[in-house]
Structure formats: structure tokens, C-alpha cells
Amino acid sequence: MAAPVRGGQAIRQSHAKLPRLSRHSRRHFSASPASRDYEDTVQNLRIGKHTRVIYQGFTGRVATGNAKDSIAYGTNIVGGVTPGKEGEHLGLPLLPDLKKAKEQLKPDATAVFVAAPQCGRAIEDAIEAEIPLIVAVAEHIPLHDIMRVTSILKTQSKSRLVGANAPGIIAPIGSCRIGFQPLPTFSPGHVGIVAKSGTLSYEAVASVTRAGLGQSLCIGMGGDIIAGTNIVDGLEVFEQDPETQAMIIIGEVGGRSEEDAAEWIKDYQKRSPNPKPIAALVGGIHAPAGRIMGHAGAWAARGEHSAAEKYKILEDAGATMVDHPEKFGGVMKTLLSQSGRDVSKITGNPADQKRGYHTTMRRGPVVRPDRPSPPSQRPHQSRNLHLRPEQAPDVLKPYLDDLKNITLSNEPAPSDAFYIGLTVDRSERQPCIRTSPSTDTSRFRETALRFPFDQRSPPPDSLIADSIAHISPPESTKQSLTSLIRALSTVYLEKEAVTLSTSISTNPSTGTIALHLPSLILQFDDSAYRSCSRHPDIHTLRDRTLEQPEEVEAEDSGIVFIRLPNPAANIGTLVNGAGLAMNTLDALRLQNGHATNFLDTGGKATSETVKKSFELILRDERVKVIFVNIFGGLTDGGMIAEGVLLAFKEVDMRGVPVVVRIRGTNEEVGQRVIAESGLELEAFDGFEEAARRVVEIAEGSKERGGEMGGIL
Structure with a gap:
């Protein structure tokens, strides 16, 4: 059984094994030696020139284009898989299943270019085939699909996952790319980068490249709630890699990966006589509390540290911030x-x-990413469904009706209430029971414990007993609390919740317990419904009329839009990528500017998306200037520029000036389109100088200052 977790720090058992259960998946995966576990697969991340790469979903349009670029870069792609097809594609072997691909192509790594509804199954196929490195790029994979995958990963020691919702992994030394990173930005060198945010990692890469240092290995964790590879995994690889002379960490709001990294840094600096330098950034310092900031995982759960607090934790550990x-x-x-x-x-x-090592071989129908999904499955940017406490009876009563001594109360919780919840333990990559003997928010980090369990089965009775013992309830209520946690865990697993939690009060004389609805959190995974049409009974409870109209309209266009309430704000922002969008807010604040909104166009923005983004921004009368800040991976710089021109043509811009900064994929095309447009646009190459100019305009200054402005 996994060890309990207190606050942000895991109490780890290095070789703890979970039972190999199979409620959702009946397939069997090869047993690993008792002395090995998933943590031992971290060295599979050390890709290089000789890494043999295959594609799952090989013949899809996106995979085909990506493979062409990666082959031109020098990646050793040896073929791919599309179910039901066999022959050749791009002059390489095309096979109908991973079993044949494993036997004939002997891959070291697979790039999973499979749409979200089938991606979990595709990753399981790769684990079953014992592919050493699995890179999943798809967005909107249901959380419980990934938790099932990570539960399987913890039972074996052959396969390592990067992702999901990740830009992937790239080794400029060795010219090996598995993902969709903007290749012109990278150069061979000696700095290792591990990042939650794709766009912020590209920014870091560009800065390191311009400094002449280059990169040895760049690992994109991905922006989902659970990541197959985290920051500490990346640091462990960089420590052992002779080509890596320095390390960069890019974190953001949400989860505890940065705090785990801080503990690793402190230990590393003690045991190493000449530790490699470590620098770090945490995006989202000025992100509004309680909001999901674009990435599915970019939100802080109760008791988690804010981005600003993580910044200080890493700094105190010895990272240069x-x-x-x-x-x-x-x-x-x-x-x-x-x-x-x-x-x-x-x-x-x-x-x-050339990197002198490479990954060592250890001997359902796929939907093409380019094929549009049915309307009910079309990707949306709404990451989670939050139901109101008054809707709790609709969800919980069917599971509680047969339980004695449990009531739902509309009264606020008393001061001596307990906390009970089911949520996600991101560090352990599993669901967990979370309990606290107090609901005092000022002490919650110290009093709350997590009790992780395997997603493929309900939590065992022994774990439930441990979680209840932590809150020390009256003896007469223990059986009722056990029944409650069993019921909540059933709801959590069957309805694919993210967090179910509430304050509990007890009556020792009667043995009854009350769930206090005002404190109840009902958070469900939006992707389970959007991608796979699962649990319509839950998701039809959503009342969109109670939400901000602009945010709902943006969601329908695949945009994340959050209106920020500061009455003094006057800068509209249009950004691709959640991490870059958060850091744009931070960068403006560094220049004493204030944004009216957070806007992430998403990784697959189109010209129409950009036009729609302008419409949403300009509905806010506070906006005096718009900052378009793009660093393209999947997003094409030329397309963004065309979207800006389309907005000027079809949207009433109200005479609002626009500052455009485009870097990354096809940046030269985008910059040229802006420069030759004849419109009143200011174009920049640098992020910081563009932010400075935006603030100048917002403050009413038209002075350009120095050499700023123009295409650089």
C-alpha cells in the first residue's frame, strides 16, 4: 500500500508495489523483477542519434507532417503503426499492430499521435509491447484514462511515459525529436530543460540558443493533472548525463512537482561536490486564485502552494530564479x-x-488526429465541470440512500468539523483519499494527509481505516464514515470525478454524521464527456446561464478566456499556450502593467480563432491596447499573422493599437506578414521589450524608446 502523503511532501517507500488489479483493463502486463519499478525507467529518457522511433497513428495527417519534419531533422524514424494497414508510408514500414512493429522494427520509442478518445488504450498497447519510451502528445485525454495508465506503469519497469498533453522530448545533441517542438529554435549544447509548459520551454530554449549555450535534452512534462514524467525525473536524468552541464526548471501553478524538485535540489547539492547549476521559473505568479489557467492541471487544489510560494521554495532550495x-x-x-x-x-x-548513448532495448481502432471529431466530441477548452453544492443530491443521493446515519445538511460546518475528500495525488500519479482532523484553512497543509490507491479498484478497507484513524473521530461514527468513504470512492471512480470533498460533523451519541453542503466540492473531468461522451447525466447538470457569457462563448470556439476583475487594468492579451499566457500576465506586471484578461488560443489555433479572440477582448471597454504574444509549436506564426489581419478587416478594432510578437514555427513568415500589412501594428521579436512597449502605450506614452519596435 502506498504511503500517506502530508501536505506537499511525499513520505516515499522506494519499492512499494501496488496490487495488480484489473477492474477496467483485463490485459496482463509482464511482471517486473522485484528489485525494479517504474522509477528505474527514468534513464529511458536519454534519447539520442540511435534511438529507433516509431509512430502510432502513422498515416494521419498530423503524424505524417510531423514525421517528415523529424526525419529531416535527423530523427531515426524506422516506421509506424496504423491498425488495419500494412505496407509502406513515407518510404518506411507501415504495420497493422504494435506486436508486429516490436518484432520487426525493434523500436526504442513510440510517438503516440492518436486522438484523445483512443489515446489511453494506445498507450496501454505500447506498455504491453514493452516499448521503452512512450510519448503522448494528445490533449483532452480523460483523467481516469491516464490514472489507469499510470497505475499500470507502476506495476512494471520496462516502459516510461512522457505526457500526456505534452510537446514531447527532444535531444538536439543527436538530432532526435519525439514531439512537435519548433525545430529552428533548438541548437545542440549542454543545458537540460524540463518544463510543464510547452510555450515557456520554447522561450527558454530560444534564450539559451541566443546565448550560444544550446540544449542537451529538453523534456516537456505536459499540462495535464497527472504527468507520466515529472520535474524530478528530468533532474535525475540531467544529473547523470555527461553532456548536460546545467539544468533549467519551468513550473507553474498547480500540483507539487516544484516542491518535490526543491527537495531533490537540496539533496543533490549536499551529495555532489560540484553540482551543476540550476535555474528556474514558475509561471502564474499573478494568476487569479481558484481558476483553471488553460492547462488541465494549471490549478491549485486546497492546501497547495501558489506559484509565488513555489518560486520562494525553489529559491530557498538553491535554484537561481x-x-x-x-x-x-x-x-x-x-x-x-x-x-x-x-x-x-x-x-x-x-x-x-553526438550523444554517445541511446535508449536500450529491453527485449481499439485508432482515430486519426486530423479527422474531425463528431460535434459532441469536438475539443473544448473547458477543463473541469464544477457543480454547485445544491446539485449534490442529484449526484450523491443514489449512492447514499441505502446508508444509515448519514445526512446532507444545508448548514455551514461547525468549527470542529472534519475534512474528507477523494482527489488526485499528482506526485503519486493516483487517486487518493484525503482527510484532515480540521477544516482550518490556515493549518490545512499541516493537518491533511493523502492516502493514494490504485485507480483500477476501489480503495482497500485497510486504507480507508488508516484515513479515518487520521481524523480521530468518535468510535461510534467510524462505521458510518467507512460507508461514506466507500460511497464517495464509488462516485469518484464511476463518474470520473477530479475532486469530491466536504466538511463532516459527527454526533457521538447517535453515531450519525452530516455532510455540510455549503463546503461541498463536486469537480468532474470535462474531457471524459467532451472526448468520449461518458457520463452525460453528470455533465447535463451544467447550467451555462450562470457562467460568464464571454467565457462560455470562448469555450465553444476552443479558447480559454478569463476576464480579470481589476478596474485599473487596460491591456488585452491574446496568447497561444497556457504557460505563456500566464507568464504574459506576470511579464506585464513586472512593467507595472495590468491585463484585462487571460486568453489562451490553444495549441491548434486558426485564423478564425484569432479573429474570435479579438472580438472577445474588445468587448471590454477597459482595453486600451492589445498584446498578441505567440511562440509557436503546433501554432503556425504565419497563420497567426493572417488571423491578426483578418481581425483588422472584419472586427471593429475601435482604434485600439496592437503590439504583435511572433516567434517559433514559421516566425519569419508571420513577422513579414505583419511588417508588410500596412496596418497600424507594432511588431517585436523579444518578449520583454514587447511587454514594455505595451505598457508604455497603455500609459499613454507613444515614445518608442531606443531601438524598440520593428521586425528584429
């Missing part, structure tokens, strides 16, 4: 010099270097 990703290059040069490393050698031409 930056407030802006463009500063990483200069900071890294300084840190490398201070550590006694020869920066002149590190900044030399590494183009001929």
Missing part, C-alpha cells in the same frame, strides 16, 4: 562561469557532437 524566460541564457552563462566550468568550451560549436 528568473522572472522572465528570456533571462535564462544570460543567467546560465553566469552560473556556469561561477561554478568553475569553462563557458568558452560549452559555448563552442557543438553541432558535430
Whole structure:
């Protein structure tokens, strides 16, 4: 049984094994030696020139285009799989299933370019085939699908997952890309980067490249609630990698990965006589509390640290913190010099270097990502469904009706109430029971414990007993509490919840317990319904009329839009990527500017999406200037520029000036389109200088200042 977790710090058991249960999946995966577990697969991340890569969903339009670019880059792609098809594709072997691909192609890694509804199953296929490295890029994979996958991963020691909802992994030394990173931004070098945010990782890469350092290995965790590979996994690889001379961490609001990394850093600096320099950034310092900031995982659960607090935790652990990703290059040069490393050698031409190792082989129908989903499955940016407490009877009563001594109360919880919940333990990559003997928010981090369990089965009685013992309830209520936790766990697993929690009061004389509805949290996974049409009974309870109309309208267009309430704000923002959108808010605040909104166009923005984004922003009368900040991976810079021109043509811009900054995929095309448009647009190459200019305009200054402005 997994160890309980207190606050943000896991009490780990290095070789704890979970029972191999199979409520959802009856397939059997090969047993691992008793001395090995999932943590031992971390070295599978050390990809290089000789890593043999295959694609799942190989013949899809997106996979085909991606494979062409990766082959041109130098990636050793040896073929791929599309169910029911066999022959050749792109001049490489095309096979109908992973079993044949494993036997004939002997892959070290697979790029899973499979749509969200089938992606969980595709990852399981890869685990069953014992592919050493699995990279999943799809967004909107249901949370419980990924928790099932991670439960399976914990039973074996052959396969490592990167993702899901990840840009992937790339080794510029060795020219090996498994994902959709903007290739022109990368250069071979000696800085390792592990990041939650794809767009912020590209910003860091660009800064390091311009500093002449280059990158050894870049790992994109992905923005989902649970990641198959986390920050600590990346740091462990960088520590052992002889090509990596320095490390960069990019975190953001939500989860405890940054705090786990801080503990690792403290331990690393104690045991290493000359530790590699570490720099870090945490996005979302100024993100509004209680909101999901674009990424499915970009939200802080009760008791979790804020982005600002994580910044301080990493700083106290010994990481050198930056407030802006463009500063990483200069900071890294300084840190490398201070550590006694020869920066002149590190900044030399590494183009001929090749990584001297590579991943070692250890001997349902797929939907093409390019094929539009049915309307009920079309991707949306609404990440979770939050039901109101008064809707609790609709959800819970069927599960509680047969239970004695349990009531639903409309009264606020008393001061001596307990806390009970079912939620996600992100560090353990599992669901968990969470209990606290107090609901006092000021002490919740210290009093709350997590009790993780395997998603494929209800929590065992022994775990439930441990979770109840932690709150020390009256003896007469223990049986009722046990029944309640069993019922909540059934709701949690059957209805694919993210968090179910409430305050509980007890009556020792009668043995009864009351759930206090005002404190109840009912949070369900939106992707289970959007991607797979599961649980319509839950999701039809959503009342969109009670939500902000602009946010609902944005969601229908695949945009995440959050109106920020500051009455003094006057800068509209249009950004691709949740991490970059959060950091844009932070960057504006560094220049004493205030944004009227958070807007993430999503990774697959179109010209129409950009046009719609302008319409939403301009409905706010506070907006005096708009900042378009794009760093493209999947998003094409030329397309973004065309979207800006479309907005000027079809949207009443109210004379509002626009500052455009485009980097990444097809940045030259985008910058040229803006420069030749003849419109009143200011175009920039640099993030920080663009933010500075936006604030100048917002404050009423039209002075350009120095060499700012124009295409650089």
C-alpha cells in the first residue's frame, strides 16, 4: 500500500508495489523483477542519434507532417503503426499492430499521435509491447484514462511515459525529436530543460540558443493533472548525463512537482561536490486564485502552494530564479562561469557532437488526429465541470440512500468539523483519499494527509481505516464514515470525478454524521464527456446561464478566456499556450502593467480563432491596447499573422493599437506578414521589450524608446 502523503511532501517507500488489479483493463502486463519499478525507467529518457522511433497513428495527417519534419531533422524514424494497414508510408514500414512493429522494427520509442478518445488504450498497447519510451502528445485525454495508465506503469519497469498533453522530448545533441517542438529554435549544447509548459520551454530554449549555450535534452512534462514524467525525473536524468552541464526548471501553478524538485535540489547539492547549476521559473505568479489557467492541471487544489510560494521554495532550495524566460541564457552563462566550468568550451560549436548513448532495448481502432471529431466530441477548452453544492443530491443521493446515519445538511460546518475528500495525488500519479482532523484553512497543509490507491479498484478497507484513524473521530461514527468513504470512492471512480470533498460533523451519541453542503466540492473531468461522451447525466447538470457569457462563448470556439476583475487594468492579451499566457500576465506586471484578461488560443489555433479572440477582448471597454504574444509549436506564426489581419478587416478594432510578437514555427513568415500589412501594428521579436512597449502605450506614452519596435 502506498504511503500517506502530508501536505506537499511525499513520505516515499522506494519499492512499494501496488496490487495488480484489473477492474477496467483485463490485459496482463509482464511482471517486473522485484528489485525494479517504474522509477528505474527514468534513464529511458536519454534519447539520442540511435534511438529507433516509431509512430502510432502513422498515416494521419498530423503524424505524417510531423514525421517528415523529424526525419529531416535527423530523427531515426524506422516506421509506424496504423491498425488495419500494412505496407509502406513515407518510404518506411507501415504495420497493422504494435506486436508486429516490436518484432520487426525493434523500436526504442513510440510517438503516440492518436486522438484523445483512443489515446489511453494506445498507450496501454505500447506498455504491453514493452516499448521503452512512450510519448503522448494528445490533449483532452480523460483523467481516469491516464490514472489507469499510470497505475499500470507502476506495476512494471520496462516502459516510461512522457505526457500526456505534452510537446514531447527532444535531444538536439543527436538530432532526435519525439514531439512537435519548433525545430529552428533548438541548437545542440549542454543545458537540460524540463518544463510543464510547452510555450515557456520554447522561450527558454530560444534564450539559451541566443546565448550560444544550446540544449542537451529538453523534456516537456505536459499540462495535464497527472504527468507520466515529472520535474524530478528530468533532474535525475540531467544529473547523470555527461553532456548536460546545467539544468533549467519551468513550473507553474498547480500540483507539487516544484516542491518535490526543491527537495531533490537540496539533496543533490549536499551529495555532489560540484553540482551543476540550476535555474528556474514558475509561471502564474499573478494568476487569479481558484481558476483553471488553460492547462488541465494549471490549478491549485486546497492546501497547495501558489506559484509565488513555489518560486520562494525553489529559491530557498538553491535554484537561481528568473522572472522572465528570456533571462535564462544570460543567467546560465553566469552560473556556469561561477561554478568553475569553462563557458568558452560549452559555448563552442557543438553541432558535430553526438550523444554517445541511446535508449536500450529491453527485449481499439485508432482515430486519426486530423479527422474531425463528431460535434459532441469536438475539443473544448473547458477543463473541469464544477457543480454547485445544491446539485449534490442529484449526484450523491443514489449512492447514499441505502446508508444509515448519514445526512446532507444545508448548514455551514461547525468549527470542529472534519475534512474528507477523494482527489488526485499528482506526485503519486493516483487517486487518493484525503482527510484532515480540521477544516482550518490556515493549518490545512499541516493537518491533511493523502492516502493514494490504485485507480483500477476501489480503495482497500485497510486504507480507508488508516484515513479515518487520521481524523480521530468518535468510535461510534467510524462505521458510518467507512460507508461514506466507500460511497464517495464509488462516485469518484464511476463518474470520473477530479475532486469530491466536504466538511463532516459527527454526533457521538447517535453515531450519525452530516455532510455540510455549503463546503461541498463536486469537480468532474470535462474531457471524459467532451472526448468520449461518458457520463452525460453528470455533465447535463451544467447550467451555462450562470457562467460568464464571454467565457462560455470562448469555450465553444476552443479558447480559454478569463476576464480579470481589476478596474485599473487596460491591456488585452491574446496568447497561444497556457504557460505563456500566464507568464504574459506576470511579464506585464513586472512593467507595472495590468491585463484585462487571460486568453489562451490553444495549441491548434486558426485564423478564425484569432479573429474570435479579438472580438472577445474588445468587448471590454477597459482595453486600451492589445498584446498578441505567440511562440509557436503546433501554432503556425504565419497563420497567426493572417488571423491578426483578418481581425483588422472584419472586427471593429475601435482604434485600439496592437503590439504583435511572433516567434517559433514559421516566425519569419508571420513577422513579414505583419511588417508588410500596412496596418497600424507594432511588431517585436523579444518578449520583454514587447511587454514594455505595451505598457508604455497603455500609459499613454507613444515614445518608442531606443531601438524598440520593428521586425528584429
